[in-house]
Amino acid sequence: MPAPKVPKVSKVPADLDAWLSKNDSRIFDELNEFLRIPSVSARSEHDADTRRAAAWLHEKLAKIGFTAETIPTAGHPLVLAEWRMAPPGAPTVLVYGHYDVQPPEPLELWTSPAFDPQVRDGKLFARGSVDDKGQLWIHVKALEAQLAVRGTLPVNVIVLAEGEEEIGSEHLAPFVEQHAKRLACDAVVISDSSMFAPGIPSILSSLRGLAYFEITVRGPSSDLHSGMYGGAVVNPALALAHILTTFHDKRGKIAIKGFYDRVRPFPAAVLKGMKKLPFSDAKFKKEVGVKALGGEAGKTTLEKLWTRPALDVNGMLSGYTGEGAKTVLPGLSMAKVSCRLVPDQDPAVIERLLRAHVKKFAPAGVTVNVQARHGGKPWAAELDGKIFDACRRALGAAFGRQPVIVGEGGSIPVVGDFERVLKAPVLLVGFGLPGENAHAPDEWISVDNVRRGLRAMAMLLDEYSA
């Protein structure tokens, strides 16, 4: 990775800044409206809400002057909005985001209700605040600022928002492939990630991929009395526990045969840059609320999170889990298990390897089934070119300091699809922050980051067209 060309920190154009200041409360009021819609894509009982969120977004994009369209899919609809009145020769930017959100459970751990946005200590709390409604909103309002102040945009813009990001983006890649010509662009811009730390704007250079599975262990054909059968019948919960413990070796490496075969080491320059970032294990532990960290021995925390694969249990269920003591020998147990992947691991290959591993370690007396849920390939950016330079300048102006290059442990599977199909560089510039609880109770986005993000993303269009 070449050292980034560091431009002189310029200023956010005064006209955009003034308009954004003047419209600040309306911008947040509208965002709150968006956040109040419980568009949980994973839950069919929320399908009407998910459609409502799409319609809401459609209307807002149309209102600022975009030609908007809601495109049905076999799942949740896409919202596609276009503005193509830039001067001849101007480039085209595609802004991608998602209007669906994670399930809010466990509800009892939210300080304020998940779908009742509230600001405390400069943080806007709500499911979807940072992932991704709040970040998508930054782009919509940056576009509105440009159009309101200048009456035009310096570049052509396509906004593409989906409602299935949290459940695997099943219908997005096929849509992009089928409409590659219509979606043709010079750069893709996505804000669905986090800054390294408060005040440190960040550009993402890599994403981990995902391979998600559900492992079901069936023992006796029904739940049994643990007194009458315990000691002779293989317990499906213990069998599952046994399988789960075979996934890692004692050094914290994943023990699935062939798992690391396709792992490509990160460029030395990226690893070196990573070591310079102001990161403290002690602070990280405090933030997370643990006394010790885990994972692969001999790697730094940032290496583990950004550059190395991981395997986690996301959920586990067996037998009686209610109040009191029920003496049952369960007939079933289940674990949701997912692998985070790094370039060039492939979810399909990982699925094959995991299936073979589970088959090998499944104890006698139970039947083990592996169901693949969804996957996404890992990704790494080149970080070269006009859109990246423009972004460095815009972030520098809005945040008052140059961005750093970071990795990201999470997955945005569609990033690789955009790059592959549209043959355009993908800029990942996020405004979340560590501890934002993206998939957990009390999800939040920094109000200050939203304001600076609005300015940076409005200015980005100027810089990119300059």
Place this chain on the structure above:
Amino acid sequence: MPAPKVPKVSKVPADLDAWLSKNDSRIFDELNEFLRIPSVSARSEHDADTRRAAAWLHEKLAKIGFTAETIPTAGHPLVLAEWRMAPPGAPTVLVYGHYDVQPPEPLELWTSPAFDPQVRDGKLFARGSVDDKGQLWIHVKALEAQLAVRGTLPVNVIVLAEGEEEIGSEHLAPFVEQHAKRLACDAVVISDSSMFAPGIPSILSSLRGLAYFEITVRGPSSDLHSGMYGGAVVNPALALAHILTTFHDKRGKIAIKGFYDRVRPFPAAVLKGMKKLPFSDAKFKKEVGVKALGGEAGKTTLEKLWTRPALDVNGMLSGYTGEGAKTVLPGLSMAKVSCRLVPDQDPAVIERLLRAHVKKFAPAGVTVNVQARHGGKPWAAELDGKIFDACRRALGAAFGRQPVIVGEGGSIPVVGDFERVLKAPVLLVGFGLPGENAHAPDEWISVDNVRRGLRAMAMLLDEYSA
């Protein structure tokens, strides 16, 4: 164990038999009423139902001529009913049973609703049918038969029914201790167990004890995004799985240090008798629905179930267990774990050993908490004396064959308390059957066993007073 003195098979007295036949449909109608009350002691939302079941039973006992009383406790009430008009010198029998039932979940696995009794293929299906309402009902109606036909009972009878058997019988032992004089008796009779096989009446010689725990593993202070944190933060579900797998060694023995120290080998005669019982592993596997059995290497299935301790997971929960895929790194995981104990293991000692074990094997990066739920001591009978001989004759008459002596893997903790406090022998004579799903969906009792049980228990009073 001495070989049982086998009396000649006599006949059920014709007057009792005739009355029971004539009143058959009413007996079952009333039992169905009893079964329709969802007296789930473990669930506070069912407290009113539990009280209703006690009141219902109270009324039925009063109606047949007993002096009944409902005795409040800090938990669910006791129902105590007495009939003390037997001729001078007649012995006193205490019949114990319980009117509370296990939670019915998972509801979707019941063929007919748990609290809507239905007969299919000679089986009466309902939660509580065999455990223990149906078996308690056998005694109530046997007493009614005697009183209806003869106008009197040949012995004094105390009926004591509790509503907390499924949650640990917390208030029963203190009550028995405080009222030992009032409850003084010559024999305790309990029907809360099963026959060895259809047509083979059985007397229980041993029960396993119970030590029940809830193990909670806390990792990060809230659920985290598994992408952003996975690989560096210890996963509480994986940590729990690790702890659970340390409980057994490779030969299926429990690997908790000192666990077997107090295990007293069963008498050779009992083990020998056990080997003569018509038991087939193939049939057992088919009944349970598994292809292979587990547990301690080198022991027969009956040895494992009746004479050896066991450790099972009764429930397990962590993270997201709903529909779809949620990429969460859970903040918490939980397992309900219970040990079945054999003479002379002590639940309090086992608790201490298990706590030490969990402490030793808890991984860094998580906090592990063990909460003891409830326990009960194991028990073994001497099988000598008048009540056992009377029971052999009554079972022989009602079932047309001599009873066998069996062990039982389940626990009835109060058995040991009765023996200790009342200094009376405890006869355990049960009318359940293998596969009865006592703590599982589709619990049932054999209608034929209820009918034969009614006759045997009515006749038992004659034989005992003879």
